[in-house]
Amino acid sequence: xxxxxxxxxxxxxxxxxxxxxxxxxxxxxxxxxxxxxxxxxxxxxxxxxxxxxxxxxxxxxxxxxxxxxxxxxxxxxxxxxxxxxxxxxxxxxxxxxxxxxxxxxxxxxxxxxxxxxxxxxxxxxxxxxxxxxxxxxxxxxxxxxxxxxxxxxxxxxxxxxxxxxxxxxxxxxxxxxxxxxxxxxxxxxxxxxxxxxxxxxxxxxxxxxxxxxxxxxxxxxxxxxxxxxxxxxxxxxxxxxxxxxxxxxxxxxxxxxxxxxxxxxxxxxxxxxxxxxxx
Amino acid sequence: xxxxxxxxxxxxxxxxxxxxxxxxxxxxxxxxxxxxxxxxxxxxxxxxxxxxxxxxxxxxxxxxxxxxxxxxxxxxxxxxxxxxxxxxxxxxxxxxxxxxxxxxxxxxxxxxxxxxxxxxxxxxxxxxxxxxxxxxxxxxxxxxxxxxxxxxxxxxxxxxxxxxxxxxxxxxxxxxxxxxxxxxxxxxxxxxxxxxxxxxxxxxxxxxxxxxxxxxxxxxxxxxxxxxxxxxxxxxxxxxxxxxxxxxxxxxxxxxxxxxxx
Numbered sequence: 001x002x003x004x005x006x007x008x009x010x011x012x013x014x015x016x017x018x019x020x021x022x023x024x025x026x027x028x029x030x031x032x033x034x035x036x037x038x039x040x041x042x043x044x045x046x047x048x049x050x051x052x053x054x055x056x057x058x059x060x061x062x063x064x065x066x067x068x069x070x071x072x073x074x075x076x077x078x079x080x081x082x083x084x085x086x087x088x089x090x091x092x093x094x095x096x097x098x099x100x101x102x103x104x105x106x107x108x109x110x111x112x113x114x115x116x117x118x119x120x121x122x123x124x125x126x127x128x129x130x131x132x133x134x135x136x137x138x139x140x141x142x143x144x145x146x147x148x149x150x151x152x153x154x155x156x157x158x159x160x161x162x163x164x165x166x167x168x169x170x171x172x173x174x175x176x177x178x179x180x181x182x183x184x185x186x187x188x189x190x191x192x193x194x195x196x197x198x199x200x201x202x203x204x205x206x207x208x209x210x211x212x213x214x215x216x217x218x219x220x221x222x223x224x225x226x227x228x229x230x231x232x233x234x235x236x237x238x239x240x241x242x243x244x245x246x247x248x249x250x251x252x253x254x255x256x257x258x259x260x261x262x263x264x265x266x267x268x269x270x271x272x273x274x275x276x277x278x279x
Numbered sequence: 280x281x282x283x284x285x286x287x288x289x290x291x292x293x294x295x296x297x298x299x300x301x302x303x304x305x306x307x308x309x310x311x312x313x314x315x316x317x318x319x320x321x322x323x324x325x326x327x328x329x330x331x332x333x334x335x336x337x338x339x340x341x342x343x344x345x346x347x348x349x350x351x352x353x354x355x356x357x358x359x360x361x362x363x364x365x366x367x368x369x370x371x372x373x374x375x376x377x378x379x380x381x382x383x384x385x386x387x388x389x390x391x392x393x394x395x396x397x398x399x400x401x402x403x404x405x406x407x408x409x410x411x412x413x414x415x416x417x418x419x420x421x422x423x424x425x426x427x428x429x430x431x432x433x434x435x436x437x438x439x440x441x442x443x444x445x446x447x448x449x450x451x452x453x454x455x456x457x458x459x460x461x462x463x464x465x466x467x468x469x470x471x472x473x474x475x476x477x478x479x480x481x482x483x484x485x486x487x488x489x490x491x492x493x494x495x496x497x498x499x500x501x502x503x504x505x506x507x508x509x510x511x512x513x514x515x516x517x518x519x520x521x522x523x524x525x526x527x528x529x530x531x532x533x534x535x536x537x538x539x540x541x
Contacts, residue, residue, distance in 0.1 A: 003280040022372075030288075030365055033280040039357045042320075050327060054337040054452070164342055165452075178452065180338030182327060185349040193358075 003033050006085060013088045016095050016125050020208040021139075024201060028085060031197045036077055040190050043183055044074045050182030057172055064168035064179045070156060073187070077194060080149040084201070087138035087145075094134040095125050127212070128219070136212055143205045146198055153195075160195060162187040282312050285364060292367040294404055295374050295411075299488040300419075303481060307364060310477045315356055319470050322463055323353045329462030336452055343448035343459045349436060352467070356474060359429040363481070366418035366425075373414040374405055407492070408499070416492055423485050426478055433475070440475055442467040 007029060014025055051065045102120045127135050153160070162184040169176050181187075286308055293304055326348070332340045407415050433440070442464040449456040461467070 004284060007280055007284060019372075019376075026368060029280050030285070030361065030368075034285065034361060035358070037281055038361075039354045043351070043354060046327060050341060052337050052341055164345060165338070178338060180341040180452075182341050183345055183348075183351075185345050186351060186354065189350050190354075 003037060006082070007033075009092075010085055010088055013092045013095075016091060016127070017088075018127065018208055018211060020204055020211060024204040024208065025088075027197065027201055027204065028081065032077075032194065032201075033081055035190075035193065035197075036074070036081070040077070040194070041074055043186050043190055044072060046182055047072060051179065052182075053168065053173070053177050053179040055173060055177045057174055057177075060168070060170075060173035060177060061179075063170045064166070064173060064177065067168060067170050068166050068179070068181075073153075073157070073191060076149065076153060076156075080145065080198075083145045083149070084142050087141040090138045090141075091131070091135050094131055098125060098131065128216075132212065132216060136209065139205050139209050139212070143202060143209075146202050146205070150195070150198060157191075160188070160191050162191065282316060285361075286312075288371075289364055289367055292371045292374075295370060295407070296367075297407065297488060297491060299484055299491060303484040303488065304367075306477065306481055306484065307360070311356075311474065311481075312360055314470075314473070314477075315353070315360070319356070319474070320353055322466050322470055323351060325462055326351060330459060331462075332448065332453070332457050332459040334453060334457045336454055336457075339448070339450075339453035339457060340459070342450045343446070343453060343457065346448060346450050347446050347459070352433075352437075352471060355429065355433060355436075359425065359478075362425045362429070363422050366421040369418045369421075370411070370415050373411055377405055377411065407495075412492065412496060416489065419485050419489050419492070423482060423489075426482050426485070430475065430478060440468070440471045442471065 010025060010029075014022055017025065047069070048065055051061065053061050053064055055061075099120055103117060106116050106120065125131060162181060164181060164184045166179050166181065167176050168179050289304060289308075293301055296304065327344055330340060330344045332343055334340075405411055442461060444461060444464045446459045446461065447456050448459050
């Protein structure tokens with residue numbers, strides 16, 4: 001399992017994301033993960049071997065390196081990227097669960113042929129109902145993780161700039177010793193680059209959150225002004241096969257509510273209307 | 280996520296590019312990315328380990344290396360290649376958006392939609408016109424700007440494109456002025472000049488593609504103006520469709536016209 005494996009896993013989620021979510025995913029993979037793998041890792045590759053202290057005291061080098069770099073930038077970024085990308089898996093799990101329910105429904109209504117099953121697997125889920133909540137939670141978690149890691153970075157390496165020289169007094173170094181860091185300017189450039197892309201990702205996440213909330217409120221007000229649309233307005237033809245087929249088709253394209261609701265609707269009972277549990 | 284994954288992502292964009300765009304993509308992947316990965320990275324692999332200064336003063340080598348190489352050539356090229364290839368994703372996003380609209384149209388059962396099924400929509404190649412033309416042209420423009428910016432950054436940071444053998448360093452803690460020797464300077468100069476040359480070829484290809492798109496745009500515009508003056512009725516619809524088909528076949532490398540019936 002490596003970055004390519006993570007890419008495979010998350011590409012599946014991409015299909016059910018909003019447009020902003022897809023842009024966010026592209027920025028993560030191209031401007032952060034790819035830059036980390038092809039460039040940043042080689043800059044920090046010799047960080048310990050080229051960390052030189054002006055002393056011949058054995059152990060001083062190691063102790064000073066450990067004192068100034070409790071956790072390397074590269075490892076911190078790797079952890080950040082993994083934690084930031086994994087909330088999307090919540091959405092993937094929810095989508096898989098909904099698809100499983102739809103397949104069960106198809107089996108119950110006698111439409112369990114290969115074509116319909118394929119259609120369930122391939123069609124894009126609308127971000128509504130409980131999926132909306134899951135999606136919003138995943139975006140909130142992403143924001144949280146990004147902010148936490150940026151704060152940790154700032155605490156561990158104040159100012160985000162890599163110094164050329166650090167003065168070390170830790171035992172066993174005799175008195176104060178000058179230690180020189182390898183490639184400080186290049187490291188500063190990449191730190192600033194990763195910081196900027198992290199900020200862009202935070203902005204994208206916030207924009208996505210605002211978009212989801214606005215969309216949900218708009219849908220809710222549309223529903224309030226037009227309550228008789230869609231499901232539940234068929235009384236006279238409750239038991240006809242066309243009515244049943246309409247219900248199933250509607251369920252397949254809209255996927256609302258729990259399985260119980262679906263079955264209840266399918267038996268022709270009155271529907272109380274599309275529930276938007278968003279706002 | 281590495282260069283191979285970028286190749287997969289951009290391969291999809293290739294389908295909607297012009298012929299010059301396809302050549303550009305090939306030059307980018309074979310003559311720049313591949314050379315970077317299989318050759319240049321090894322040349323610069325020992326750049327710090329073999330950067331030797333004529334002093335035993337601890338720290339002097341690190342400081343002098345950092346002073347003369349604020350960012351390594353390899354990293355600059357990697358960033359340049361990433362930035363130069365990503366505007367193509369704007370085109371990919373626009374195409375995906377158009378495809379999504381067509382699917383919506385198809386699902387609603389729109390009579391105007393000329394596709395028989397979803398597979399055709401998925402496989403269709405979009406003609407570079409309308410808003411897609413603007414997106415495509417902007418992406419080429421962005422590419423040009425990034426290429427130019429990075430070439431300037433290179434020139435500015437390394438005072439020309441030649442790698443000297445010897446550098447004189449007097450940064451603290453080096454005592455007085457110290458001679459520092461760069462590893463493999465000639466090989467590095469050769470590769471730097473090679474990458475600059477290929478970068479220039481890519482700039483020329485982008486400029487040519489921009490001119491080609493502009494010419495096509497003005498030609499199409501004047502043809503439309505001429506057509507609308509002569510025959511605004513339906514009698515020439517068949518001939519117009521046939522003309523469009525012939526144009527598409529001669530314009531592009533792939534035969535992508537589907538759904539038209541004669």
